[in-house]
Amino acid sequence: MSSQRTHARRGMRGRPGTLTALMVGALVATFASACGGSDSGSGSGSGGDPKSLVIAGWGGSFTAANKEAFYDQFEKETGIKVTIATPGGGFAAKVAAQRAGNNIEWDLLEAPGGDTSKLVLDGNLEKFPASLVQAVTPLVADGALRPSPAEPYYLDHGGTVNLIGCNTKLVKKCPTNPREFFDVKSFPGTRGITANNPIFTSLFGLAGDGVQPQQYFPADVDRAMNSLKRIKPNVSVWATTPAQMQQAIVDGEVAIMQAPNTVLISAMKSVPELKLYWEGGLLFDEGWCVPKGAKNKEAAFKFIQWYAEKRELQAKFTTKLGAGTAGRDMQKYLSPEVLKNLPINKTGVTLVDGMAGAKQQQELGKRLREILVG
Amino acid sequence: MRQMRRRTRTRGWQSTFSGPTGLALIAPFLAVAAVFIVYPFVELLRTAFGEPNGFGNVGDFLKSPAARRTLWTTCFTSLIVTVIVVGLGAVLAWSLRTTRSRLTRMVIAMAVFVPLWMGAVMKIYAFTVLLERFGVVNRTLTSIGLIDEPVQLLRTQFAVVAGMTYQMLPYAVLPMYAVYVTIDLNLIQAAESMGASRVRALRDVVTPLALPGLLASTVIVYVICIGYYLTPVLLGGATAPFTASLIADDIFNLFQPQQAAVSSVLLLIVAGIVILGGLRLVGRERMRRALG
Incomplete structure (x- = not known):
């Protein structure tokens, strides 16, 4: 190396040594940071610290609203530090992977549709203790403890609906239901479909092909995939994260988007021309649950009870996002305007059988990937 | 030359250790x-070629x-990214090596370093802002009348190639520069004094000397890219x-770790072939020198 340097000094341009050193340093620093900073999505467990709670959610406006309405307040009142992780979807498989690796990183999930059922089915949730059930039963709506009060594994908080949003600034004629969404000739316009959960996407494909809600399960996989395959050339965005869905709508990349109501309502702030069509909407329950072997499960159960007690905070959350709530007698806390727009009170919306979906989730996931990528 | 030096230093401090001491020192690393x-790695291979079909798992996967x-x-x-990056990197590194202007050196050096120090998410987000439907590129093209309505740039292969090229450029410029530094620039003057044009001098004198470095950066860039x-x-x-992405999908969404393992092994094989191919092409010794 020393001979190289003298050699170079004799060349046209002197002093390359400093620059070389700087470059090598930069390269080393990059490699170091690339190795260290690759996993941004997961929160770190803290080995059972009673004053700590790691909550995994699916991010975007939903988690932001949860933080504002509940997490910050909970932290202030109990002194339990809340850490938020946003894996963005696939909760059931991620918890299964964590259990296989014997390292449960999360204590509480705000798990969206389908995942809750899959988690129950796989035996990957902690059962609610009897004391918790007793405490929350008078506070929450009938049937909010799921799958049943005898087997309480998660607290449903109303769920979200995947429905159609249409930007009237970009298209003249909006599809009002899944069939019209899939009719690209009569309803031209760039489309976006949510693809972060194969059950949502497949059922939407079935609905677009004219299947009636009572025939959704067991899902006709071929029919669903063929329907999605036909519409694929007209779909410019298959969104896998809420942030992506929102970006596609706000930037006008898609004119017609199938997405959760929480995302669409949040996007309406930037795109007031966005109109929502609830017919054929797919409602999934959604709930607070605790992964089996969670390091801070006591804190997690404490949070669930605290949440059930705070109906005025639930009302604040629901008013902001239009998402559901677990509370009993919520008409006392919510304005008629908000009540009217709750997913549960909309006509044409179907509550999806999460258990049936969970049983076919893996098959649908594999086939959907073939359609998207193949 | 190095051996001669070693022989004269028999007393006092020695740069080499005896076998057992060396082994003991390297033990923590081992x-x-x-x-x-x-x-x-062994676990990965066991998962990939274990249940249910052994080596047949690869065939199943490729179905x-x-x-x-x-x-x-x-x-x-x-x-594609590697070809663009190495081509562009060679030119940039050569400019960095030969320019007399301090300003040009600074500009090129900054252009190479700054992306290296920025977070990946930030760089990618910058590209999203540039390429989205009503983003900077589309608006510029529309306003100067090159296109009538916005074209789809985001979520295309073009976007991926552009984003990756930007991020990979330093990985080509830095090793190439390190190689160019070892080339005596007087050789070009010598070639020109013998009647060669600048282009000819670059082609016949500089390129053969820089070839191992060129191939080394090609290998580095490609292996990182995949x-x-x-x-x-x-x-x-x-x-x-x-x-x-498929690996992540298999692990986190479909929970089929075995498929993920097969994908990983296939990627490793591709990387291995590229590295071995590179070594064969330039010869191990020259490659070692090129990598410093």
């Missing part, structure tokens, strides 16, 4: 390597058109993922 490299297409997308896109994950996901979208 232990770390065994735990963090060898063991996971999926999505898996085949993803592997192809990964290898082909990486190839492991890309974030850029194809965020700029390319759900329909044209890289193998890394």
Whole structure:
């Protein structure tokens, strides 16, 4: 190396040594940071610290609203530090992977549709203790403890609906239901479909092909995939994260988007021309649950009870996002305007059988990937 | 020359250790390597070629058109990026080596370093802002009348290639510069004094000397490229993922770790072939010198 340097000094341009050193340093620093900073999505467990709670959610406006309405307040009142992780979807498989690796990183999930059922089915949730059930039963709506009060594994908080949003600034004629969404000739316009959960996407494909809600399960996989395959050339965005869905709508990349109501309502702030069509909407329950072997499960159960007690905070959350709530007698806390727009009170919306979906989730996931990528 | 020097230094401090001492000193590294490299690697191979069909798992995996297409997308896109990056990197590094202007040196150096120091998410987000439907590029093209209405740039292979090229450029410029530094620039003057044009001098004198470095950066860039994950996901979208996305999907969404292991091993094989091919082409000794 020393001979190289003298050699170079004799060349046209002197002093390359400093620059070389700087470059090598930069390269080393990059490699170091690339190795260290690759996993941004997961929160770190803290080995059972009673004053700590790691909550995994699916991010975007939903988690932001949860933080504002509940997490910050909970932290202030109990002194339990809340850490938020946003894996963005696939909760059931991620918890299964964590259990296989014997390292449960999360204590509480705000798990969206389908995942809750899959988690129950796989035996990957902690059962609610009897004391918790007793405490929350008078506070929450009938049937909010799921799958049943005898087997309480998660607290449903109303769920979200995947429905159609249409930007009237970009298209003249909006599809009002899944069939019209899939009719690209009569309803031209760039489309976006949510693809972060194969059950949502497949059922939407079935609905677009004219299947009636009572025939959704067991899902006709071929029919669903063929329907999605036909519409694929007209779909410019298959969104896998809420942030992506929102970006596609706000930037006008898609004119017609199938997405959760929480995302669409949040996007309406930037795109007031966005109109929502609830017919054929797919409602999934959604709930607070605790992964089996969670390091801070006591804190997690404490949070669930605290949440059930705070109906005025639930009302604040629901008013902001239009998402559901677990509370009993919520008409006392919510304005008629908000009540009217709750997913549960909309006509044409179907509550999806999460258990049936969970049983076919893996098959649908594999086939959907073939359609998207193949 | 080095050996001569070694022979004269028989007393006092020695730069080499006896066998057992050397082994003892290297033992911590070997232990770390065994735990963090060898063991996971063996586990990976066991998962990939274990249940249910042993080596047949690869065949099963490749039956999926999505898996085949993803592997192809990964290898082909990486190839395009590598060609562009190495070509551009060679020119930039040469300018950096030969320019007399302090300003030019600073500008090129900053252009190379700044992206290196920025977070990947930030770089990719910058590209999203540039390429989205009503983004900077589309608005500029529309306003100067080149296109009538915005074209789709985001979620295309173009976006992935552009994003990856930007991020990979330093990895080509830095090794190339290190090689150019070792080339005596008087050789060009000598060639020109013998009647060669500048182009001819570059082609016949500089290029052969820089070739090992060129191939070394090609190998480095390509091997890093095939492991890309974030850029194809965020700029390319759900329909044209890289193998890394498929691996994540298999682990986190479909929970089939065995498929993920097969994908990983296939990527490793591609990387291995490229590295061995590079070594064969330039010869081990020259490659070692090129990498410093």
